[in-house]
Amino acid sequence: xxxxxxxxxxxxxxxxxxxxxxxxxxxxxxxxxxxxxxxxxxxxxxxxxxxxxxxxxxxxxxxxxxxxxxxxxxxxxxxxxxxxxxxxxxxxxxxxxxxxxxxxxxxxxxxxxxxxxxxxxxxxxxxxxxxxxxxxxxxxxxxxxxxxxxxxxxxxxxxxxxxxxxxxxxxxxxxxxxxxxxxxxxxxxxxxxxxxxxxxxxxxxxxxxxxxxxxxxxxxxxxxxxxxxxxxxxxxxxxxxxxxxxxxxxxxxxxxxxxxxxxxxxxxxxxxxxxxxxxxxxxxxxxxxxxxxxxxxxxxxxxxxxxxxxxxxxxxxxxxxxxxxxxxxxxxxxxxxxxxxxxxxxxxxxxxxxxxxxxxxxxxxxxxx
Amino acid sequence: xxxxxxxxxxxxxxxxxxxxxxxxxxxxxxxxxxxxxxxxxxxxxxxxxxxxxxxxxxxxxxxxxxxxxxxxxxxxxxxxxxxxxxxxxxxxxxxxxxxxxxxxxxxxxxxxxxxxxxxxxxxxxxxxxxxxxxxxxxxxxxxxxxxxxxxxxxxxxxxxxxxxxxxxxxxxxxxxxxxxxxxxxxxxxxxxxxxxxxxxxxxxxxxxxxxxxxxxxxxxxxxxxxxxxxxxxxxxxxxxxxxxxxxxxxxxxxxxxxxxxxxxxxxxxxxxxxxxxxxxxxxxxxxxxxxxxxxxxxxxxxxxxxxxxxxxxxxxxxxxxxxxxxxxxxxxxxxxxxxxxxxxxxxxxx
Numbered sequence: 001x002x003x004x005x006x007x008x009x010x011x012x013x014x015x016x017x018x019x020x021x022x023x024x025x026x027x028x029x030x031x032x033x034x035x036x037x038x039x040x041x042x043x044x045x046x047x048x049x050x051x052x053x054x055x056x057x058x059x060x061x062x063x064x065x066x067x068x069x070x071x072x073x074x075x076x077x078x079x080x081x082x083x084x085x086x087x088x089x090x091x092x093x094x095x096x097x098x099x100x101x102x103x104x105x106x107x108x109x110x111x112x113x114x115x116x117x118x119x120x121x122x123x124x125x126x127x128x129x130x131x132x133x134x135x136x137x138x139x140x141x142x143x144x145x146x147x148x149x150x151x152x153x154x155x156x157x158x159x160x161x162x163x164x165x166x167x168x169x170x171x172x173x174x175x176x177x178x179x180x181x182x183x184x185x186x187x188x189x190x191x192x193x194x195x196x197x198x199x200x201x202x203x204x205x206x207x208x209x210x211x212x213x214x215x216x217x218x219x220x221x222x223x224x225x226x227x228x229x230x231x232x233x234x235x236x237x238x239x240x241x242x243x244x245x246x247x248x249x250x251x252x253x254x255x256x257x258x259x260x261x262x263x264x265x266x267x268x269x270x271x272x273x274x275x276x277x278x279x280x281x282x283x284x285x286x287x288x289x290x291x292x293x294x295x296x297x298x299x300x301x302x303x304x305x306x307x308x309x310x311x312x313x314x315x316x317x318x319x320x321x322x323x324x325x326x327x328x329x330x331x332x333x334x335x336x337x338x339x340x341x342x343x344x345x346x347x348x349x350x351x352x353x354x355x356x357x358x359x360x361x362x363x364x365x366x367x368x369x
Numbered sequence: 370x371x372x373x374x375x376x377x378x379x380x381x382x383x384x385x386x387x388x389x390x391x392x393x394x395x396x397x398x399x400x401x402x403x404x405x406x407x408x409x410x411x412x413x414x415x416x417x418x419x420x421x422x423x424x425x426x427x428x429x430x431x432x433x434x435x436x437x438x439x440x441x442x443x444x445x446x447x448x449x450x451x452x453x454x455x456x457x458x459x460x461x462x463x464x465x466x467x468x469x470x471x472x473x474x475x476x477x478x479x480x481x482x483x484x485x486x487x488x489x490x491x492x493x494x495x496x497x498x499x500x501x502x503x504x505x506x507x508x509x510x511x512x513x514x515x516x517x518x519x520x521x522x523x524x525x526x527x528x529x530x531x532x533x534x535x536x537x538x539x540x541x542x543x544x545x546x547x548x549x550x551x552x553x554x555x556x557x558x559x560x561x562x563x564x565x566x567x568x569x570x571x572x573x574x575x576x577x578x579x580x581x582x583x584x585x586x587x588x589x590x591x592x593x594x595x596x597x598x599x600x601x602x603x604x605x606x607x608x609x610x611x612x613x614x615x616x617x618x619x620x621x622x623x624x625x626x627x628x629x630x631x632x633x634x635x636x637x638x639x640x641x642x643x644x645x646x647x648x649x650x651x652x653x654x655x656x657x658x659x660x661x662x663x664x665x666x667x668x669x670x671x672x673x674x675x676x677x678x679x680x681x682x683x684x685x686x687x688x689x690x691x692x693x694x695x696x697x698x699x700x701x702x703x704x705x706x707x708x709x710x711x712x713x714x715x716x717x718x719x
Binding site: 004008009010042044103360 | 389390391392393399400403569571638639642644645699700701702703704705706708710
């Protein structure tokens, strides 16, 4: 397929692999930020192509995984109300809340719908004037523009039976939280290409300088990731720590200014709780006061609710790169994709689900699980 | 979250993980297999059921017969490349074909929702009739029920079918041997994407049509030419990946397939990239795999390619000793183990 098969060429992958072997003289620990990259690494077995000295740890960049338990519970409470049409991206439906997931609400008769864009909610809201249409606005900088646009248009068009349950998080504060931790092992980052396509990469320059870590903006195809690793290792070997852009075909330095404009119009930076990690200051987005009428937490009065995680789940350690999924005592036992304890086992892009799906048979044969 | 209790024979309700049925229980993945293994098989204990084939095979009155049933609950009722009527005929015809049988007689139960336009029903009935003619089977008995408005989705159809087995081959996972090759009858994933596109209003540059088609003529061509077929499976809900895993698990043998050998149309591959789907797990309604000795592969491929519904047949892999797993050699030259999905694939966030 054009624009994808070119980036999956076996010969080019071998060439990049040889290049990484050639330049690597010492052990290095790299973190890929985004769950989409984790998925590609595991699906294509890219780590097989790397020297043993290179360790990849899987970052917190899966929106499904970092959405806190209490927000899932709030979503469930709102979705269970008879007047609500609750809309969401598909992979949020199976994330376990404290008691039940959104699929469970659907099975009990709740009107829970999978959408591909929040803008569809406006149409549903107009067609169902007696209903309350709520969108579960989850994600990083990538999904924020679409959520912002939906709210902006709802206000312009006077659609009052629409609101969003916001759980937006931001990448740079999470990187700083990881780098600032005394247990940090990460020496270089592959930054998430699609986040940078929206936001650009100017905000990474001070992080690279402050923590002396190379950051390479990287795409999602196998060759993108191998090239990103090669660029990152080259910097480490040469003692450099700059922001470099592997994903030039999608990412301009300044990002997408129009998208940024609508995000700033509708959202403001707030503190956010990350599932498994805890609260990180200035790490997320919330609706500005001018748009608070579209805040589902206020509309349905669920903002005071809190909930605690399963004590068995070590998703926080996994998302900070301190543990691998199969090092969790619940992996593949109490916690499986059919009955996940923590969100990284749910999402396609969660590190635990990726290991379970692609690695379980091998791990079992070597006695690791 | 309640603790997960493993099923024991004393348990009054064997599915303790979910107190209610969820859509994932019908998705063709692990939850559906759990439902069958923990609730259905123990309840109806029968060696014919235990074989877990696409249909039951037995001797009756001097003839060897295959018998199967399937229910069809598709939304929308009409989609590019097919409709609920053609699915209901072809699905049952294909299940009988996978037993190596010549499909003969079908029953048809219609469950209609109050308020269904008569015109729609007529279109479904016409489709049932035409599909039966194309497949060469007869609809010989049936039933009609109407449910209250809101209690059905327009039309639900159940078909059952009987076929006759006119050869001495055992066509089942138990006949698969190390050294066999795996043939795939054409490109995969079109039915899944065609339905998804209609249901969700997704638009692609070209129209993606379902692969819905009867496979009986192609299968009978193989058998009549004397090809020693070891195993046949049509690829339905769980897709190629799930079907291969079921066979690997049933035989205890390893199946290794080449990703680059599996035909996926560009528009289907593109839709998968956008939605975060893996074509290996997309539904098909007119595709099958045939597992047979390597020495017969060229002849079988030639026969399949002459039959219109299997003209895109290719060899995708082989069976070797050990493992009970499916390995996929990826296009960049690495290898991974395929795992069954829990339920249906869910479109991802970003």
